[in-house]
Amino acid sequence: MPLVNTKEMFQKAYEGGYAIGAFNVNNMEIVQGITEAAKDLKAPLILQVSSGARKYANHTYLVKLVEAALAETDLPIALHLDHGDTFELCKSCIDGGFTSVMIDGSHHSYEENVKVTRQVVEYAHARGVVVEAELGRLAGVEDDVNVSEADSSYTNPDQVYDFVTRTHCDSLAIAIGTSHGAYKFKPGTKPQLRFDILEEVEKRLPGFPIVLHGASSVIPEYVEMINTYGGNMPDAIGVPEDMLRQAARMAVCKINIDSDLRLAMTATIRKYFAENPGHFDPRQYLGPARTAIKGMVAHKIKNVLGCDGKA
Ligand code: G3H
Ligand code: 13P
Ligand code: ZN
Numbered sequence: 001m002p003l004v005n006t007k008e009m010f011q012k013a014y015e016g017g018y019a020i021g022a023f024n025v026n027n028m029e030i031v032q033g034i035t036e037a038a039k040d041l042k043a044p045l046i047l048q049v050s051s052g053a054r055k056y057a058n059h060t061y062l063v064k065l066v067e068a069a070l071a072e073t074d075l076p077i078a079l080h081l082d083h084g085d086t087f088e089l090c091k092s093c094i095d096g097g098f099t100s101v102m103i104d105g106s107h108h109s110y111e112e113n114v115k116v117t118r119q120v121v122e123y124a125h126a127r128g129v130v131v132e133a134e135l136g137r138l139a140g141v142e143d144d145v146n147v148s149e150a151d152s153s154y155t156n157p158d159q160v161y162d163f164v165t166r167t168h169c170d171s172l173a174i175a176i177g178t179s180h181g182a183y184k185f186k187p188g189t190k191p192q193l194r195f196d197i198l199e200e201v202e203k204r205l206p207g208f209p210i211v212l213h214g215a216s217s218v219i220p221e222y223v224e225m226i227n228t229y230g231g232n233m234p235d236a237i238g239v240p241e242d243m244l245r246q247a248a249r250m251a252v253c254k255i256n257i258d259s260d261l262r263l264a265m266t267a268t269i270r271k272y273f274a275e276n277p278g279h280f281d282p283r284q285y286l287g288p289a290r291t292a293i294k295g296m297v298a299h300k301i302k303n304v305l306g307c308d309g310k311a
Helices: 007-016 028-041 051-057 059-071 087-095 110-125 157-167 195-204 220-228 241-249 259-275 282-305
Strands: 020-024 045-050 077-084 100-103 130-135 139-141 171-174 210-212 252-257
Touching: 007 020, 007 252, 020 028, 020 077, 020 282, 028 045, 028 059, 028 259, 028 282, 045 051, 045 059, 051 059, 051 077, 059 077, 077 087, 087 100, 087 110, 100 110, 110 130, 110 157, 130 157, 157 171, 157 195, 171 195, 195 210, 195 241, 220 259, 241 252, 241 282, 252 259, 252 282, 259 282
Parallel strands: 020 045, 020 252, 045 077, 077 100, 100 130, 130 171, 171 210, 210 252
Antiparallel strands: none
16 A cells, blocks of 8 residues: 555544554664554554654655654655655655655744645645644643743644634644643653534534644653663653543644654663663664553553554
């Protein structure tokens, strides 16, 4: 099966009350771990590439790795640009074989966001590529995405209908309290998401696929492992999995996960070196890291996303 866009995946997910996992990929072991889990569980899959990943691993290497994942499975797989910030970056990914792009105009004014999103949509749709846009701003820090809490803002449900009908985007990322990275909620506070905003968005855009960024659960077992084996992560708190499951039953069709992959990989490698200080063959520590990613992704597919058996 060739790479697919997300149109049919999202329609089925919306109707079926589940979500598709969108996992960030940066190297071969990450692609393999995610794909093996999806293959075992017959889950549709979105493999996504940030501009940082593209700088790190090179566009062609990443496309070829995803093509290899496709050749090894019979799954519907979409290759998606995560957080494209300019028309030129989106165009380059569309021209280079991606089937889905995100234009993240959330740092612009509303009208500028409409304008750049519309421009990307025109170029993408003419080539069979779908477009995710964003309204509202998530807080959080990653390589190329850095928004302070003061600059973050929830999505205004009164804007979504106007935005979607003017841009013709295919899905919309909204801000309801999730954030990027491992430190999503203040220690000692109870994690909360604004499900009321999600409900309002759903009412204004019936049947329209919504995307949740910053949706790692920051699995405590991995944070603990990192700290046991020489790391020093302060209280890291993610989005509780039951909340993600609830969002997946609602209009959320795509759930983005990157930090949990990083934590699974890093925790496993730290443990490996603590137990095998003399080893230096990369296959010996990257192999277990890949296995850990596979286990973590299988858990998400079955217990959080609910997309097992949906391929
Ligand atoms: O939301 C951002 C993704 O987690 C990608 O992060 O820019 O560090 O690759 P990155
Ligand atoms: P996390 O940092 O919660 O994994 O979010 C990833 C993400 O939103 C990628 O776009
Ligand atoms: Zn994101």
